[in-house]
Amino acid sequence: MSNRDKLKQLVIDVFLLDETEFRFDLRRTEIDTWDSLGVVSLAVGVHETFGYHPTPEEATALAGVDDVIALLAARGIALDA
Amino acid sequence: MSALLDAPPFAPRDDAAFLAEANALSAIHLAGSADYRAIWPELAISGARAATAAELPWLHVGVFKRLRLRTEAPGVKHQRVLLSSATTSGTSSQVALDEHSGRLQARSSQAILEDFVGPGRRPLIVLDDAAALRRRGEVSARVAAALSLVPLASTTTFALDGDQAAPRWDRIALALADADAALVYGFTWALWQSWARAERPDHVGALLRARRIHFVHSGGWKKLEAAAVDRDTFDRALLDDAGPGSRVCDFYGLVEQNGVIFPLCEHGARHVPRWAEVIVRDPWTLAPLPPGHTGLLQLINVLAHGAPYHSVLTEDLGELLDGACGCGRAGPRFTLRGRVPQAELRGCAVV
Amino acid sequence: MSDRTPTPTEIAEAWHGLRPAMIRERPPELSRDEWAYLIQFVDTSCLRGFIGPGRGRERVTLVLPGNVSLLGPLLMIVATLSARVIRVKLSSRSDDVVEPVLAFARRHGGPRLREVLAGVESARLTRDDPRLAAWLADADVRVAFGTDAAMAAIAQAPHRASSRFLGFGDMTSEAWLAPDASDDVIDTLIKVFAIYGAQGCTSPRRAVVLDGTPSDLRTLRSRLCARWPSVIRTPVPMHLASQNLLHAQLARHAGFDVALAPGHAAVLAKLTKLTPSPEEEGTVSTLSTLAQGPLTMTMAAAALDDAVAALPPNIQTIGLGFSADGAARARAALRGSPARRVVELARMHHFEPVWDGHHLPAVFFDA
Numbered sequence A: 001m002s003n004r005d006k007l008k009q010l011v012i013d014v015f016l017l018d019e020t021e022f023r024f025d026l027r028r029t030e031i032d033t034w035d036s037l038g039v040v041s042l043a044v045g046v047h048e049t050f051g052y053h054p055t056p057e058e059a060t061a062l063a064g065v066d067d068v069i070a071l072l073a074a075r076g077i078a079l080d081a
Numbered sequence B: 001m002s003a004l005l006d007a008p009p010f011a012p013r014d015d016a017a018f019l020a021e022a023n024a025l026s027a028i029h030l031a032g033s034a035d036y037r038a039i040w041p042e043l044a045i046s047g048a049r050a051a052t053a054a055e056l057p058w059l060h061v062g063v064f065k066r067l068r069l070r071t072e073a074p075g076v077k078h079q080r081v082l083l084s085s086a087t088t089s090g091t092s093s094q095v096a097l098d099e100h101s102g103r104l105q106a107r108s109s110q111a112i113l114e115d116f117v118g119p120g121r122r123p124l125i126v127l128d129d130a131a132a133l134r135r136r137g138e139v140s141a142r143v144a145a146a147l148s149l150v151p152l153a154s155t156t157t158f159a160l161d162g163d164q165a166a167p168r169w170d171r172i173a174l175a176l177a178d179a180d181a182a183l184v185y186g187f188t189w190a191l192w193q194s195w196a197r198a199e200r201p202d203h204v205g206a207l208l209r210a211r212r213i214h215f216v217h218s219g220g221w222k223k224l225e226a227a228a229v230d231r232d233t234f235d236r237a238l239l240d241d242a243g244p245g246s247r248v249c250d251f252y253g254l255v256e257q258n259g260v261i262f263p264l265c266e267h268g269a270r271h272v273p274r275w276a277e278v279i280v281r282d283p284w285t286l287a288p289l290p291p292g293h294t295g296l297l298q299l300i301n302v303l304a305h306g307a308p309y310h311s312v313l314t315e316d317l318g319e320l321l322d323g324a325c326g327c328g329r330a331g332p333r334f335t336l337r338g339r340v341p342q343a344e345l346r347g348c349a350v351v
Numbered sequence C: 001m002s003d004r005t006p007t008p009t010e011i012a013e014a015w016h017g018l019r020p021a022m023i024r025e026r027p028p029e030l031s032r033d034e035w036a037y038l039i040q041f042v043d044t045s046c047l048r049g050f051i052g053p054g055r056g057r058e059r060v061t062l063v064l065p066g067n068v069s070l071l072g073p074l075l076m077i078v079a080t081l082s083a084r085v086i087r088v089k090l091s092s093r094s095d096d097v098v099e100p101v102l103a104f105a106r107r108h109g110g111p112r113l114r115e116v117l118a119g120v121e122s123a124r125l126t127r128d129d130p131r132l133a134a135w136l137a138d139a140d141v142r143v144a145f146g147t148d149a150a151m152a153a154i155a156q157a158p159h160r161a162s163s164r165f166l167g168f169g170d171m172t173s174e175a176w177l178a179p180d181a182s183d184d185v186i187d188t189l190i191k192v193f194a195i196y197g198a199q200g201c202t203s204p205r206r207a208v209v210l211d212g213t214p215s216d217l218r219t220l221r222s223r224l225c226a227r228w229p230s231v232i233r234t235p236v237p238m239h240l241a242s243q244n245l246l247h248a249q250l251a252r253h254a255g256f257d258v259a260l261a262p263g264h265a266a267v268l269a270k271l272t273k274l275t276p277s278p279e280e281e282g283t284v285s286t287l288s289t290l291a292q293g294p295l296t297m298t299m300a301a302a303a304l305d306d307a308v309a310a311l312p313p314n315i316q317t318i319g320l321g322f323s324a325d326g327a328a329r330a331r332a333a334l335r336g337s338p339a340r341r342v343v344e345l346a347r348m349h350h351f352e353p354v355w356d357g358h359h360l361p362a363v364f365f366d367a
């Protein structure tokens, strides 16, 4: 599975989305379940999937799927790998 | 006295007269109860001038479980305290009864019941213990409900002794002997347990099958639902052993609205008498809801003088019904939708 | 399965390993906030703080009341780090969150965690059940929540001479804010309050604006009302909306100036002053149990010294919503006060190795 697919699956899993609801430009404001539990789950999930554990500040600052991509890129984890 | 009581309960309404009487009653309670003024400080200053029934001040039904409210006013003579059955929280509501309101409430319940069971006195059989009457200073909701039928009774027979589940059929047979009709009242559960499912001597069954019986019950379906008994089964079990023209009448009422009862009509609606009003409110905004939307029931009447229980926000859910009812009664009507679901918030020292 | 007892650190790691399952499924008995907190709590870096030197005490008995907060499962998890035999007495009457957490961990945990949990037994018992007496009699550590009277009875029940007792009684907590609190602080107060309302021992049952005026207090309440719906987006359950209407009336009756947060989400009951005059004593400074609702927050403005002087004896936590300077000043003033914990506002509910004046690692481990 590509990193791109892994991220998509992770977002679908932790935010309880339907596959058809997913987009790479989804914003936090569009997702009801991106609340306190969503923030924690996403951080744990990113760690589990990509090996990098966002700090609580980083996790709280994520405002959309593209921010996750940027955070990973800054840690040398490319999505197209 | 309320002029609204001079016409039959479900005759066309006079909403302006109702509002005027309700405003006057709020003013009496604001003047006569410091507790009420503390709860409605803004009205204590500006006075009670609601432009619609929905703007009338109200008390949450839970207030009556925590405060013993009384209104002092000229002509108000306090009598006993009416107690509701204790709820799961173990506390019961307390409603201060008074002589003046008592007369109005008796006229109200008699008029409403007559509209459903017809006029004329007949033997009343109460599925309760007469000992429940003899408590000093207070009266239970069950007894109050039974007493509201007394104006329709030629004789009154209490048919249970102590905690016995089986009624005294000998007393019942005696009460039925010379009548061609009768009223049987009990809490819904008692009517099921001690009447519908009880072993009946043959000669009592024969007496019942030769008479027109109105079974009147109140108190809710919770226990029967738990026992998986629906309304049809319940009604059939009662009517099996009853003569032609017999009927079952389920009414809803609160001790905090003593005197105003809401029997279920033959078209499944509960009708509001001219001297009362029902508002359905959104639990999260209190906005009055139009027909077809479920919300908290607020019950208002113009009979309660001894304490501010003329306008009560309940924890019962209901829905107003649109259009005219097939039974021909005028005025607003509603249907019950259960109670507000209860659950406790978690904490540390909550035991 | 393994031939040796796992170390506390290995047990902490076993809990940590539950997290991938936790982010994908939540037992419906726990709220999203509670589950989020639990996911963070089982992180090894957090659990490590609860491990003491020396040997773990073997047998722990937890006595939990009905509707216990997350503290119930948290203490159960802490106990697994040290103890081999853990007995949990649950309320015989109401719902509970310990069993759902246990069931989840047994279903999704690895072999090591399942082995540890094989030593956990829970049962819904009444307080006079002989099983509870037996559990208390042979425990090395006894932990109890509840009213002060209930706890005293549990502490006195027959027990070993060496047994430790931890009691979490009826405590109350406060949030202290600056008059010019930032929006972040306001939002944090709303979040912290919304979790257990006024029901938790670490819940801010009262908010105090330090060195504030009555007008600051009015402003604070308007800001809370204005921001509430955007911070807590799900409406309160219907019965709480209804209960809040009741408790707003009861608080008014008790002399408070009351507003409801939008959606009837909370009752915000304002005091004119924190320290009542002698003739007002007992009438306005705190809500009586009669009027204190599950989601009622009282609010007052007070000078720092008055706020310290007005602390109730059962004060547990003070959550501070200040800039660094303000917090330092408040901490200094609170030294020697009865407050057990002084923390940042956001950390009021955070369960920490030093809790209620007890150093938990020293209770669960025998150095």
Ligand SMILES: [Zn+2]
Pocket: B265, B266, B267, B268, B269, B271, B325, B326, B327, B328, B329
């Ligand atoms: Zn009808």
